[in-house]
Amino acid sequence: MSISVAMTVNGKAVSGKVEARTLLVQFLREHLGMTGTHVGCDTSQCGACVVDVDGKSVKSCTILAVQAEGSKVITIEGLAESPDKLHPMQEAFRENHALQCGFCTPGMVMSAIDMVKRHNYQLDEATVRRELEGNLCRCTGYHNIVKAILAAAPAMKSAGV
Amino acid sequence: MYDFTYHRPKSVADAVKLLKDKPEARAMSGGMTLIPTLKQRLARPSDVVDLGAVKELSGIKIEGANVVIGGMTKHADVATSADVKAAIPALAHLAGHIGDPQVRNRGTIGGSVANNDPAADYPGAVVALNATVTTNSRKIPADEFFKGLFETALADGELITSISFPKAEKAAYMKFPNPASRYAMVGVFVAKTASGVRVAVTGAGGCVFRVKAMEDALAKNFSSAAIKDINIPADGLNSDIHGSAEYRAHLVGVMARRAVDAANK
Numbered sequence: 001m002s003i004s005v006a007m008t009v010n011g012k013a014v015s016g017k018v019e020a021r022t023l024l025v026q027f028l029r030e031h032l033g034m035t036g037t038h039v040g041c042d043t044s045q046c047g048a049c050v051v052d053v054d055g056k057s058v059k060s061c062t063i064l065a066v067q068a069e070g071s072k073v074i075t076i077e078g079l080a081e082s083p084d085k086l087h088p089m090q091e092a093f094r095e096n097h098a099l100q101c102g103f104c105t106p107g108m109v110m111s112a113i114d115m116v117k118r119h120n121y122q123l124d125e126a127t128v129r130r131e132l133e134g135n136l137c138r139c140t141g142y143h144n145i146v147k148a149i150l151a152a153a154p155a156m157k158s159a160g161v
Numbered sequence: 162m163y164d165f166t167y168h169r170p171k172s173v174a175d176a177v178k179l180l181k182d183k184p185e186a187r188a189m190s191g192g193m194t195l196i197p198t199l200k201q202r203l204a205r206p207s208d209v210v211d212l213g214a215v216k217e218l219s220g221i222k223i224e225g226a227n228v229v230i231g232g233m234t235k236h237a238d239v240a241t242s243a244d245v246k247a248a249i250p251a252l253a254h255l256a257g258h259i260g261d262p263q264v265r266n267r268g269t270i271g272g273s274v275a276n277n278d279p280a281a282d283y284p285g286a287v288v289a290l291n292a293t294v295t296t297n298s299r300k301i302p303a304d305e306f307f308k309g310l311f312e313t314a315l316a317d318g319e320l321i322t323s324i325s326f327p328k329a330e331k332a333a334y335m336k337f338p339n340p341a342s343r344y345a346m347v348g349v350f351v352a353k354t355a356s357g358v359r360v361a362v363t364g365a366g367g368c369v370f371r372v373k374a375m376e377d378a379l380a381k382n383f384s385s386a387a388i389k390d391i392n393i394p395a396d397g398l399n400s401d402i403h404g405s406a407e408y409r410a411h412l413v414g415v416m417a418r419r420a421v422d423a424a425n426k
Contacts, residue, residue, distance in 0.1 A: 003167065012237060013266055019164050019165070020165050020167035020209065021164045021165065021199070023196075034399075038393040041182060042200070043197060043200075044193065044196075044263075044264065045341070045342070047261070047263065050263055056237075056264050056266040056267075057262060057263050057266055058266055058267055059263045059267075062192065062196045062197065062267070062268065063192065063196070064167070064192070064196070066167050066169070066209060066211075067192070067213055069169075087347070101287060111262070111263070114262070115262065118262075131261075133260060133261045133343065134260070134261025134262055134263045135261075135263065
């Protein structure tokens with residue numbers, strides 16, 4: 001059964017025809033061609049598919065596209081101000097070499113931004129590690145990811161994002 | 162995932178009508194269990210009735226000596242609610258340790274309780290606090306609600322609208338989480354309320370259960386020392402790749418003592 005769905009993705013109005021069972025991540029990747037959001041485990045454990053829906057961090061492999069009808073969605077593609085100016089979290093990941101193969105990175109960055117905002121830009125290492133429980137890095141590169149998030153928190157605050 | 166017909170009703174009445182009219186329909190609250198179940202083709206509903214737009218089902222209220230939480234209230238909202246933290250901090254703590262931040266942003270209390278996963282956290286709180294489950298048609302006491310593995314007193318098409326938790330004098334929840342899923346290998350909720358002391362165990366068996374011997378001992382002396390010699394028989398407890406029945410039986414004692422100590426802090 002085909003259903004019309006419309007939402008805002010990274011500030012742009014988008015719409016399409018989906019099946020009821022189409023996942024939000026499928027809509028983003030296969031319908032809109034935005035392949036920055038990754039599918040790692042497809043079982044809501046790894047967090048590679050994390051996006052922001054109406055201000056809440058969610059796993060886009062475990063929400064139907066139709067459930068996001070009318071929502072404001074932010075994906076990894078919507079973070080950088082311009083191709084030359086990364087979001088402070090992306091910049092911190094680059095500076096701290098917070099990625100190895102890079103597959104988990106989009107979800108890590110999205111979860112990291114959400115966690116910094118929820119903790120009002122003030123985080124310690126233990127909090128970051130606990131808050132990352134929904135994101136898996138199978139290269140086990142957590143150490144630099146934690147360093148990057150701790151570095152990005154004040155940078156996000158001073159950049160006002 | 163097999164395809165289905167999707168509905169997004171705006172009221173409880175419309176949702177109940179859809180569920181009654183379509184015998185193979187399933188209600189979806191946060192979808193944190195239902196969507197993975199559909200993906201694995203373990204369920205094949207003809208229709209999915211998404212409760213996400215039913216505004217009347219969300220929210221937290223204090224009504225006299227009770228905290229009343231709407232069925233569609235998200236775990237993240239219970240975990241961060243000033244009202245819940247003030248009235249029953251153990252309940253906020255429990256909600257804040259379900260799954261991960263993303264799951265807590267979608268998963269709901271009503272969905273968790275209605276699903277009655279043997280390793281879910283909320284059933285422990287519902288039973289230990291002697292909560293009352295309100296549905297679209299009646300009120301069900303905690304002791305009559307959970308019937309067995311994934312089985313509850315809910316009839317077909319019956320929806321949880323809210324759950325009312327009596328405030329506790331003392332309460333704490335301690336769980337030994339599976340390190341991958343965060344589901345409870347064993348979780349023990351200990352509560353001292355106006356109706357007495359209750360000890361509810363989740364994760365260890367097919368369904369949440371109470372430990373009468375611990376409740377009696379704690380009623381006389383609410384300290385971990387009072388239950389240190391009470392052992393739980395391993396018979397009938399869950400045994401899987403994560404832990405044997407004997408291991409879980411041992412954990413019940415450990416988690417119960419830690420919960421009592423935490424409740425006394």
